[in-house]
Amino acid sequence: MLTLVLVMLSGCASYTQDLRPTRQALTGGNPQAAIEALNQALDVDHAGELPTNLKQDRVLFLLERATLLQATGDYEQAARDMMYIDDHLEWVDLSGAKAAQVMRFIYSDDAGQYRAPAHERLLLNTLNLINFLAQKRLGSARVEARRFDLLARYFVDADSRQLMPGILGLGYYLSGATFEASGEYDDAARFYARAYLSGVWPEEHPGRLEDLIALTGYRGRDLTDFDITEDHPLFTSARSRERLSRAEYRARHQAGDALVVVQSGLSPYRKAERVGLGWALGYSQHSPYAGAYLDADARRQALSLQASGALNSLNFPVLTDHDLPPRRQVGVVIDDAALTGHARVDLYSQVHASWTMVGATAVAAAISRAVVRAVAGQASRAATDAALRQGGSEAAAAGALGLLAGLAVQGTMSALDTPDTRSWTTLAADIDLFRIKLPAGRHTVAVDIGPMRDERVVDVLTDEFLLLNFSALR
Amino acid sequence: MKTPLIRSIRPLSMLSLLVMLLVGCGSPQYVRDTEEPRLDEYTMSLRFDRQDLDRLYQENIDELLTSRIVRQWDRGESPVVAIFPMRNETSEHIGPQLDTLLSKFETDLVNQTAASVVSWESQPDLLNEVRRQQSDAYDPTRLAAYGRQMGAQYFVTGKVYDVAERIHDERRVQYFMFVQVINVSTGQIHFQNESEITKGLIR
Numbered sequence: 001m002l003t004l005v006l007v008m009l010s011g012c013a014s015y016t017q018d019l020r021p022t023r024q025a026l027t028g029g030n031p032q033a034a035i036e037a038l039n040q041a042l043d044v045d046h047a048g049e050l051p052t053n054l055k056q057d058r059v060l061f062l063l064e065r066a067t068l069l070q071a072t073g074d075y076e077q078a079a080r081d082m083m084y085i086d087d088h089l090e091w092v093d094l095s096g097a098k099a100a101q102v103m104r105f106i107y108s109d110d111a112g113q114y115r116a117p118a119h120e121r122l123l124l125n126t127l128n129l130i131n132f133l134a135q136k137r138l139g140s141a142r143v144e145a146r147r148f149d150l151l152a153r154y155f156v157d158a159d160s161r162q163l164m165p166g167i168l169g170l171g172y173y174l175s176g177a178t179f180e181a182s183g184e185y186d187d188a189a190r191f192y193a194r195a196y197l198s199g200v201w202p203e204e205h206p207g208r209l210e211d212l213i214a215l216t217g218y219r220g221r222d223l224t225d226f227d228i229t230e231d232h233p234l235f236t237s238a239r240s241r242e243r244l245s246r247a248e249y250r251a252r253h254q255a256g257d258a259l260v261v262v263q264s265g266l267s268p269y270r271k272a273e274r275v276g277l278g279w280a281l282g283y284s285q286h287s288p289y290a291g292a293y294l295d296a297d298a299r300r301q302a303l304s305l306q307a308s309g310a311l312n313s314l315n316f317p318v319l320t321d322h323d324l325p326p327r328r329q330v331g332v333v334i335d336d337a338a339l340t341g342h343a344r345v346d347l348y349s350q351v352h353a354s355w356t357m358v359g360a361t362a363v364a365a366a367i368s369r370a371v372v373r374a375v376a377g378q379a380s381r382a383a384t385d386a387a388l389r390q391g392g393s394e395a396a397a398a399g400a401l402g403l404l405a406g407l408a409v410q411g412t413m414s415a416l417d418t419p420d421t422r423s424w425t426t427l428a429a430d431i432d433l434f435r436i437k438l439p440a441g442r443h444t445v446a447v448d449i450g451p452m453r454d455e456r457v458v459d460v461l462t463d464e465f466l467l468l469n470f471s472a473l474r
Numbered sequence: 475m476k477t478p479l480i481r482s483i484r485p486l487s488m489l490s491l492l493v494m495l496l497v498g499c500g501s502p503q504y505v506r507d508t509e510e511p512r513l514d515e516y517t518m519s520l521r522f523d524r525q526d527l528d529r530l531y532q533e534n535i536d537e538l539l540t541s542r543i544v545r546q547w548d549r550g551e552s553p554v555v556a557i558f559p560m561r562n563e564t565s566e567h568i569g570p571q572l573d574t575l576l577s578k579f580e581t582d583l584v585n586q587t588a589a590s591v592v593s594w595e596s597q598p599d600l601l602n603e604v605r606r607q608q609s610d611a612y613d614p615t616r617l618a619a620y621g622r623q624m625g626a627q628y629f630v631t632g633k634v635y636d637v638a639e640r641i642h643d644e645r646r647v648q649y650f651m652f653v654q655v656i657n658v659s660t661g662q663i664h665f666q667n668e669s670e671i672t673k674g675l676i677r
Contacts, residue, residue: 083567087519139561139562139569140567140569142562142563143562143564143565143566143567146564146565146638147565147566149565150565150638150639150640151640153640154640
């Protein structure tokens with residue numbers, strides 16, 4: 001029975017291994033093939049279908065598929081998938097929490113329901129903003145902007161904001177563009193100010209924001225988390241500007257207004273690595289952002305096991321960029337004229353930073369499980385010793401088998417303790433924003449990602465915000 | 475008689491069984507309301523479900539049908555009334571549910587009042603304009619233009635706001651819905667009713 005279970009479960013590939021064909025297809029510039037691979041994993045015939053259940057990491061497979069549907073320009077299906085994911089990332093935990101906790105602690109790190117880290121949770125709403133803006137569905141985009149704002153307030157405190165200013169700035173900027181396109185200038189000023197202060201501002205000067213501040217009378221009283229006062233240069237400069245009417249603002253900033261979003265490269269993903277117990281014990285106390293630390297008893301047991309030589313190392317997920325495409329320079333050419341000035345959001349570095357928020361908790365849990373395994377192994381060996389002390393051939397046979405069984409308990413659980421390598425692996429490494437004004441008419445927009453080019457012909461109306469997303473080439 | 479061999483293997487078998495039980499879960503199955511009479515009673519999300527819509531409908535239609543403006547329509551020349559999309563100002567994607575609610579209002583206005591009801595959904599140009607310029611839906615000057623285009627004297631519409639909060643893994647959304655009847659030419663609000671619903675995700 002044990003052998004059967006071992007064979008069955010040790011044959012299960014990790015999430016990282018499962019996603020390798022998808023990553024390779026995307027890196028090779030073939031997102032359609034990557035989508036088909038994910039449809040197989042989701043057990044559906046085509047991208048129009050949702051899986052019948054979200055077991056076995058399907059919520060993450062669906063997230064990867066939504067990212068790729070966005071890359072192929074299927075924004076409607078991408079938005080549908082992301083809304084579904086948004087709901088189920090929260091609900092699934094409620095239904096099977098106890099089982100998941102048991103599995104996570106005793107048996108395997110990645111057996112429980114996947115819980116997205118803060119940066120992925122925030123980027124889910126941010127990328128869905130792109131889906132709705134690309135479809136010109138401003139009402140739905142405003143809903144996503146409010147959801148992003150709610151999550152940003154929930155996840156982010158003064159310390160964690162320092163870890164992912166670009167991710168927050170990107171969400172704030174797209175939210176600002178959404179409310180500006182909707183003619184809701186108060187909210188646009190509020191979100192744009194946060195984006196600007198987070199360092200995400202694709203235009204050379206903050207004139208757009210200063211005009212909005214002058215137009216709306218926004219004072220930035222909600223910016224306490226940025227330590228901003230009315231004396232900030234942004235507000236003093238805005239006070240000195242001529243106050244535009246709504247129509248004048250619209251004519252100055254929103255005629256032929258377009259935002260080009262380029263997602264390139266791939267973010268680092270998790271892989272399993274064997275690390276020394278000493279390092280793990282130190283790291284478990286490392287992050288000031290961790291939610292759960294190793295308790296004193298488990299730490300004492302781990303040190304004791306280390307001293308006796310029973311526990312020297314453990315499996316642990318680490319971030320890697322193995323096999324990922326190189327990060328490339330991005331340029332935009334409109335009707336043969338190259339654009340200058342843009343904002344780059346470095347997701348790659350911020351995924352690393354975000355990992356430091358949960359890494360200490362993850363290693364603490366891994367140590368706890370390793371201690372349980374080691375103690376279980378020692379108990380089996382103690383039983384064996386007792387049988388041997390009773391003497392006799394039968395006891396000797398039982399003792400030998402008990403010894404093997406004890407080792408098997410420890411060895412099997414160690415083999416099956418697959419570290420949690422789940423993460424959003426099709427997430428871009430960089431997101432570049434270009435804000436441009438185009439005269440009404442037909443234009444050719446070309447995006448250069450290193451030596452590769454993606455080109456699109458667009459019709460521009462003077463009074464309509466245009467968002468163009470390029471994420472098929474990585 | 476059990477041998478020591480069996481005794482030593484039994485804990486492993488038990489462990490394996492536990493693992494298999496935990497790994498293998500029963501398959502979900504689809505059901506209909508006749509098979510599971512309480513199906514409509516379960517709260518499945520923070521959005522509006524049928525019970526919420528029924529409650530919002532009842533709280534608003536009674537007030538609307540007995541309002542002064544509807545009594546005025548019934549007494550005088552029957553006006554042309556247009557149903558206009560409700561504005562979703564919440565952090566939840568409830569647009570389709572709001573459209574369902576308006577359709578229920580539309581049915582009762584057609585069947586129980588003297589008004590002649592026209593729907594924006596039947597006018598493709600207006601539909602595109604509404605989708606493109608959703609934010610201007612409440613601009614009285616634009617509303618008047620839409621109204622003239624349809625020959626309407628009144629709009630039945632509304633808006634929904636929310637107060638959404640998260641604490642740890644728990645969420646609460648308090649919805650505030652306003653149903654309105656607006657005079658197309660003057661922008662005057664002749665009827666407004668407020669309803670509230672709270673939904674939550676608690677541990």
